Amino acid sequence: MKPLRTRFAPSPTGYLHVGGIRTAVFAWLLARQNQGQFILRLEDTDKKREVAGSEQHVMKSLRALGLMYDEGPDIGGPFAPYRQSERLNSYKQKAQKLIEAGRAYSDPYTASEVQAFREQAVGQKRPFLYRNHRPDKPPAWDGTKPLRFKSDPKGYKWHDAILGDLSTGPEVIDDFILLKSDGYPTYNFAHIIDDSEMQITHLIRGQEFIASVPNYLNLYEALKLEPPVMATVPHILGPGGRKKLSKRDGAKDVLDYIRDGFLPEALINFIATLGWNDGTEQEIFSREELVEKFSLDRVHLSGAHFDERRLLWVNGSYIRNLQLNDLYERVRDYWPSEAQSYEEDYKKQVLGLVQERLKYFAELSEISNFFFVDLPPDPALITEHKQLKKLSKVELIDLLKQTKAALQESDFAVGDLTMRLNQLLEQTGHKPAVLFSLIRIATTQAAASPGLADTLAELGKSRSLQRLDKQLSAFSTGLGH
RNA sequence: GGCCUCAUCGUCUAGCGGCUAGGACACCAGGUUCUCAUCCUGGCAACCGGGGUUCGAUUCCCCGUGAGGUCACCA
Numbered sequence: 001m002k003p004l005r006t007r008f009a010p011s012p013t014g015y016l017h018v019g020g021i022r023t024a025v026f027a028w029l030l031a032r033q034n035q036g037q038f039i040l041r042l043e044d045t046d047k048k049r050e051v052a053g054s055e056q057h058v059m060k061s062l063r064a065l066g067l068m069y070d071e072g073p074d075i076g077g078p079f080a081p082y083r084q085s086e087r088l089n090s091y092k093q094k095a096q097k098l099i100e101a102g103r104a105y106s107d108p109y110t111a112s113e114v115q116a117f118r119e120q121a122v123g124q125k126r127p128f129l130y131r132n133h134r135p136d137k138p139p140a141w142d143g144t145k146p147l148r149f150k151s152d153p154k155g156y157k158w159h160d161a162i163l164g165d166l167s168t169g170p171e172v173i174d175d176f177i178l179l180k181s182d183g184y185p186t187y188n189f190a191h192i193i194d195d196s197e198m199q200i201t202h203l204i205r206g207q208e209f210i211a212s213v214p215n216y217l218n219l220y221e222a223l224k225l226e227p228p229v230m231a232t233v234p235h236i237l238g239p240g241g242r243k244k245l246s247k248r249d250g251a252k253d254v255l256d257y258i259r260d261g262f263l264p265e266a267l268i269n270f271i272a273t274l275g276w277n278d279g280t281e282q283e284i285f286s287r288e289e290l291v292e293k294f295s296l297d298r299v300h301l302s303g304a305h306f307d308e309r310r311l312l313w314v315n316g317s318y319i320r321n322l323q324l325n326d327l328y329e330r331v332r333d334y335w336p337s338e339a340q341s342y343e344e345d346y347k348k349q350v351l352g353l354v355q356e357r358l359k360y361f362a363e364l365s366e367i368s369n370f371f372f373v374d375l376p377p378d379p380a381l382i383t384e385h386k387q388l389k390k391l392s393k394v395e396l397i398d399l400l401k402q403t404k405a406a407l408q409e410s411d412f413a414v415g416d417l418t419m420r421l422n423q424l425l426e427q428t429g430h431k432p433a434v435l436f437s438l439i440r441i442a443t444t445q446a447a448a449s450p451g452l453a454d455t456l457a458e459l460g461k462s463r464s465l466q467r468l469d470k471q472l473s474a475f476s477t478g479l480g481h
Numbered sequence: 482g483g484c485c486u487c488a489u490c491g492u493c494u495a496g497c498g499g500c501u502a503g504g505a506c507a508c509c510a511g512g513u514u515c516u517c518a519u520c521c522u523g524g525c526a527a528c529c530g531g532g533g534u535u536c537g538a539u540u541c542c543c544c545g546u547g548a549g550g551u552c553a554c555c556a
Binding site (some may be wrong): 005009010011013043045046048049067107114118121122124126128129143146149163166169171172174176177179180187188191206207208209210211213232235238239242243244253270273277279280282283301302305306307309310312313314316320354356357358368385387418422431432433434435436437439441442444446447448449450452453 | 482483484485486487488491492493494495498503504506507514515516517518519520523547548549550551552553554555556
């Protein structure tokens with residue numbers, strides 16, 4: 001049996017976002033699941049739209065997500081080259097054969113003439129068909145004019161691995177362009193030649209191509225080629241709208257997510273389960289589980305909205321499940337700059353304390369800041385606190401002084417701190433919501449922090465007491481009595 | 482406009498003739514001696530409409546409606 005081969009074939013016109021990369025995820029999963037090959041091919045036949053650097057960007061993105069390809073422009077393979085601009089001879093050969101077979105002809109019209117035909121059709125609210133204007137005896141093709149496919153209009157029934165049985169009538173078949181006047185092939189022509197030569201068995205692509213499939217089938221027939229299995233995946237929609245997710249919606253580069261500290265495996269999990277599930281109530285799938293369980297026939301038929309909140313949850317879930325040492329390695333570049341001078345043990349302990357609240361690595365700096373920097377007392381944390389704002393400065397100062405006295409006796413082990421904090425609660429007669437809030441704010445100057453005893457133990461005795469002093473003097477100087 | 486596709490909580494979804502329509506995210510409430518988070522418990526919340534078929538339709542069929550795609554010398 002022939003090996004299963006899938007491909008991802010983007011045009012190098014910019015970065016890859018989650019919508020664009022989903023077909024790559026599905027194609028990769030299918031290839032891995034069947035011990036087949038996953039091929040990267042760059043469709044760079046539109047030189048006007050090409051964006052410098054995007055080839056590298058695409059390859060970097062696939063690698064960053066762990067969607068490594070078995071053949072591609074930078075690594076070669078048995079069907080190289082994998083860049084369409086380097087395969088022009090192949091297209092010309094096939095085009096020549098079509099001309100000889102009477103299935104391709106030179107387009108005698110100028111672009112503006114064709115445009116006039118089109119506008120006429122649109123004006124009459126009729127679909128535009130070039131073949132209604134097919135010339136009787138077109139001139140010989142000299143390579144300076146577009147080469148068109150001479151179609152054979154008829155109805156088609158075909159099977160889509162996701163959508164099921166599909167059919168259309170002859171009215172959708174038209175004479176599309178095979179080779180443009182600049183000598184480059186259109187996507188419509190090139191992808192069919194390449195998929196065939198590269199022995200692609202399963203073609204996964206977005207639903208924007210579905211209307212063209214009958215035309216492709218017509219061309220496959222003219223070329224006497226067997227079409228691959230086709231699988232049409234629905235679009236990923238923007239968060240608000242109903243339209244395909246696009247860069248205009250603010251769809252982020254997948255590399256931006258990587259840079260922000262989203263785990264590749266979480267991104268893959270999120271993307272794969274956007275429009276696919278295994279029929280159980282499982283939400284989190286490892287890469288291996290996805291490879292094992294993925295199936296085209298369980299891919300959803302309708303588009304799904306991209307919801308970043310869900311991605312945040314998935315990513316947080318992966319982070320929480322990471323071993324501390326593994327997490328530590330991964331967050332190396334995300335510490336606040338002041339953390340540089342601290343020892344690994346201290347940072348690991350801090351990381352252990354903040355791990356469960358981390359949704360993505362880029363948050364680490366903000367969340368862990370106060371473990372490394374002495375922040376200036378922020379009056380707003382007190383004046384806007386729903387409990388503390390009711391207390392007078394005299395009362396606050398008194399509480400802090402009692403706290404200081406009590407903590408001076410502590411060895412700052414978590415257990416001892418917990419005990420002394422509890423004693424303090426009784427001694428002062430305040431609820432934790434008051435006393436602990438005050439101590440927490442005084443020692444962190446942060447809106448949120450891990451548990452109080454843990455935080456104090458981590459900060460250590462001298463630093464904690466120092467910060468209590470700082471808060472005390474801030475109260476005194478701002479007091480005026 | 483023609484052609485094609487799609488349609489379950491706000492969002493991601495389970496369901497493949499009989500269920501109090503299930504789960505997850507988000508949100509709300511409570512608990513975990515403080516905050517944020519985690520975790521636990523509970524809550525809110527959906528079958529687009531109308532006809533059929535059937536003893537029985539979320540499920541099958543038809544017609545609407547809505548949404549999307551496509552009708553490029555872009556992919």
